[in-house]
Amino acid sequence: VNRLLLKHTLKLADSLGSTSVLADYASIDAPSYSDMGFLEHGLPQGPAKLVTMLGRCDALIIAVPEYNWSYPGSLKNIIDWISCLKPCPLAGLPILLLAASPSLQGGVKGLIHFRVPLDALGGLVYPRLFTVSDALNAVGEQGIAHERVADALKETVEGFLDYSKRLRRA
Numbered sequence: 017v018n019r020l021l022l023k024h025t026l027k028l029a030d031s032l033g034s035t036s037v038l039a040d041y042a043s044i045d046a047p048s049y050s051d052m053g054f055l056e057h058g059l060p061q062g063p064a065k066l067v068t069m070l071g072r073c074d075a076l077i078i079a080v081p082e083y084n085w086s087y088p089g090s091l092k093n094i095i096d097w098i099s100c101l102k103p104c105p106l107a108g109l110p111i112l113l114l115a116a117s118p119s120l121q122g123g124v125k126g127l128i129h130f131r132v133p134l135d136a137l138g139g140l141v142y143p144r145l146f147t148v149s150d151a152l153n154a155v156g157e158q159g160i161a162h163e164r165v166a167d168a169l170k171e172t173v174e175g176f177l178d179y180s181k182r183l184r185r186a
């Protein structure tokens with residue numbers, strides 16, 4: 017459901033003038049972070065490819081499933097790898113966070129945790145964290161089932177694109 021939510025969000029962003037590229041963090045092959053690994057071999061291939069993609073982005077939208085009231089360890093591992101680069105490729109990048117969860121709280125606790133390392137690395141997290149609760153019913157192949165949620169997502173994407181443009185100009 018997080019992939020679907022991301023897909024619908026990128027489609028919306030593209031309908032408003034963006035050109036998005038979808039990447040799946042679960043397919044990024046990254047061994048567990050190690051200082052010695054970085055010192056001896058640099059970034060592994062998966063995180064290095066992500067860094068190249070980030071270099072071409074004006075903004076980033078990430079859909080993050082909530083795992084045990086937090087966010088997936090695999091995602092933290094990728095962030096730890098790319099944080100070795102100075103400057104960090106996330107610094108100064110506008111970032112919109114999304115989560116979809118079958119629960120009634122919609123994964124908001126995961127996003128509050130997830131923004132912390134992004135803040136630490138200078139990522140410019142959009143203050144409105146967008147979550148969808150009851151996601152197995154609310155998010156489908158064809159789109160967002162509930163009109164209120166679909167409207168809120170559109171409003172969020174419009175706000176985020178405006179925020180990104182302002183930051184780029186600043």
Ligand SMILES: Cc1cc2nc3c(=O)[nH]c(=O)nc-3n(C[C@H](O)[C@H](O)[C@H](O)COP(=O)(O)O)c2cc1C
Binds near residue numbers: 017084085117118
């Ligand atoms: C290990 C694990 C822990 C999870 N913990 C939570 C949780 O604490 N809160 C929550 O709302 N959903 C939790 N979920 C559900 C996920 O956030 C997610 O909504 C669910 O996997 C469906 O989304 P997906 O289709 O994108 O995987 C958990 C799922 C997994 C696999």
